[in-house]
Amino acid sequence: MTVYTSVQLEEMIARWPRVRLTSLPTPLYRLKNLPGEFGLQELLIKRDDLTGLAFGGNKSRKLEFILADALSQEADTVITWGSLQSNWCLQTAAAARKCGLKPVLVLFKTYQLSSLDQGNLLIEKLLEADIRIAETEVGGKSPDQDQAFRFLAEVAREEMKKGHRPYLVSVGGSMTGGSMDKPLGALAYMLNMIELSGQMPDSKPPDHVVVATGSGATQAGLIVGARALGLNTRVVGICVSDRKDEFLPRVRKIALELVEALGLKINLDDRDIILFDDYLGEGYGRVSAEIATIIRMVLQKEGLVLDPVYTAKAMIGLLDLARKKFFQPSDRVVFLHTGGTPALFAFSEWLLP
Ligand SMILES: Cc1ncc(COP(=O)(O)O)c(C=O)c1O
Structure with missing residues (x-):
């Protein structure tokens, strides 16, 4: 087991092609009103909603490596998929346009929306992305990777007939497959852990980083980053769509692929992959009263x-988890804000009483 310095890791990552889409580092600061009420001495927030590309979010970091890969394969079109209000699809469309590529988005109807002109979809339409709305067979869930890639392959054939050179990438830029054969999304989030640990007050690393887990690479990259730096930081993933027994193998696979791609000499254990699926609520993309309440509270307090x-x-x-004393009162907890805020405007009927 080797411990690496941030400079060593940054040098390794610097060998990977990257296009600049973000304005980094994103801010890190202490929240003022929330921690005391929930029995925490210190709660910091890392604002990856402010990465700078089209409303920001975690996906813009990943796309710096993914679009560089697409460009190195001489692609002129990026094809990917997500749900109707997918943040990933918006970020991909913005990044593709910025790099001179054509974005094609397959949006699966995993939930109902009364308008297809709001939130992320509005901005995708302003970006003039080629949007294909697709039905899903699995109620309330996205299709699995194989089904979705079969769909994308058909779209790719159409694009090739028109003379385009498509690059296919899976939802969230997380799992390898399609045209992406390295875990480039996770690579970006390993860098985020390096950035975060260098920003911590008094240079003391966080005890916990809490993050939403959707397609897995954000959590996987953070875990690999923490272990490679020899930190005891625990990365806590809150599942947003599936049960943890479905997420654990995904996060593990992405993390192990990253360790291998970089040739890191570190051991990863399933105990490093901390997931909670107690907060799925009514399911992926369904806005419950509890979600409306937390949005209102955090907005009003912070x-x-x-x-x-x-x-x-x-x-x-x-x-x-704070209420249930999962954290020690003296723990330094960081909430990673991964963005997605334009979707708020598409869900107003569920958010307002
Ligand atoms: C706003 C937001 N936060 C968190 C995530 C989860 O990140 P990941 O897909 O890397 O698990 C996503 C995407 O799925 C997202 O759009």
Whole structure:
């Protein structure tokens, strides 16, 4: 087991092609009003909702490596999928346009929306992304990776007939497959752990980082980053869509692929992958009264906007874990805000009483 310095890790990562899409580092600061009420001495927030590309979010960091890979494969079109209000799809469309590529988005109807012109979809339409709305067979859930790639392969064939060179990437930029054969999303989040640990007050690493887990690479990259730096930081993933027994193998697979891709000499254990699936609520993309309440509370106490699909659930989880004394009172807890806020405007009918 080797412990690496941040400089060593940054040098390894610097060998990977990257296009600049973000303005980094994102801010890290202490929240003022929430921690005391929930029995925490210190709760910090890392604002990855402020990465700078089209409303920001965790996906813009990943896309710096993914679009560089697409460009190195001489692609002129990026094809991916997500749900109707997918933050990933918006970020991909913005990144693709910025790099001169055509975005094609397959949006699966995993939930009902009364308008297809709001939130992320509005911005995707302003970006003139090629949007295909698709039905799902699995009620309330996204199709699995194989089904979705079969769908994308058909779209890719159409694009190739028109003379395009497509790059296919899976939802969230997390799992390898399609045109992406390295865990580039997780690579970006390993860098985030390096950035975060360098920003901590008094240089003391966080005891816990709490994050919404959707397609897995954000958590996987943070875990690998923490272990490679020799930190005891525990990365707590709050599941937003599936049960933890479905997430654990995904996060493990991505993390192990990253360790291998970088040739890191570190051991990973399933105990490193901490997941809670107690906060799924009514299911993926369904906005419950509890979600509306937390969004209102955090906005009023901290002036901070959470999104209804990911970060609201992660915050519900964090505050409940604090209440249940999962954290020690003296623990330094960091909430990673992963963005997604434009979706708020698509869910107003569930958010307002
Ligand atoms: C706003 C937001 N937060 C968190 C996540 C989860 O990140 P990951 O897909 O890397 O698990 C996503 C995407 O799924 C997201 O859109």
